[in-house]
Amino acid sequence: MTRTQQQALGIEEREHIVDTARKHWFVLFANVLPSLILLMLPFAVLAYLTSNPALFAETPLAERTIDLTSPVILYGALIWVSLLWLKIFSVWMDYFLDVWITTDRRIIDVEQGGFFHREVSSFRFERIQDVTVEIKGIFATLLDFGDLHVQTAGEAREFIIRGLPHPNRHKERILKKIQSISSAQQRTYHDPADV
């Protein structure tokens, strides 16, 4: 990540990126799947129709043959594939730009909703009050991914990081960091040199 990109995310000069996480690959797969099904659908229907001419036995279409290699079919297929290709790439880009960055001071959550909606939220470790993990569904349970709910102090706001791989591991890491920050603060408050 370049310094300009770090600045755009509000990362300070002495701040170090500890970890970068994206949504689980299954989330990407689930988002791409409808487009893949739509991509295959007309070809599957055409293949089925051409392999079953008996379906048209008593209709006017019986005398006509469908040539799958004809330029008209190819033209229609190319337009269909082109538009779905753009859609699939947009889904991938959306997935890739959704990122969760952990620095030594805070967590930055970048939510990209399509090409024209981008939300960057950040919260410092010392402001975190509660961290909850939510794993819902059979795939999430088997593949170990889920949502991480982070409740922060001050603003009554809850950050939800969706589709995070190994959410319990992230939760433990956050809690450890919070613990180390609070014990460091306690040491500062109860320094024997001050008594």
Add this chain to the structure above:
Amino acid sequence: MNEPPSALPPGVTDALFAGILGGNLLWIITGVVLTIFVGHALIVVYHWLRYGLSSGIMMIAMLIYFGVSAVLAGLLLITTAVLV
């Protein structure tokens, strides 16, 4: 004997209308699809330059994206030319 009134607007001849419905329509559809391609590519490049320039995965994805898009656009142009 009076001719029946034409359904076409004034200035639009049957030949022009037939042309639009024939080969020209295919070129118009191809043009629209290619315009969508170019618009999409511009938005993708903007996001790449702004947010993902330093990423290797993004670079590979861009190569795949432009490679596949170029092949699809080329095939679309060739098929349109063959059909027209």
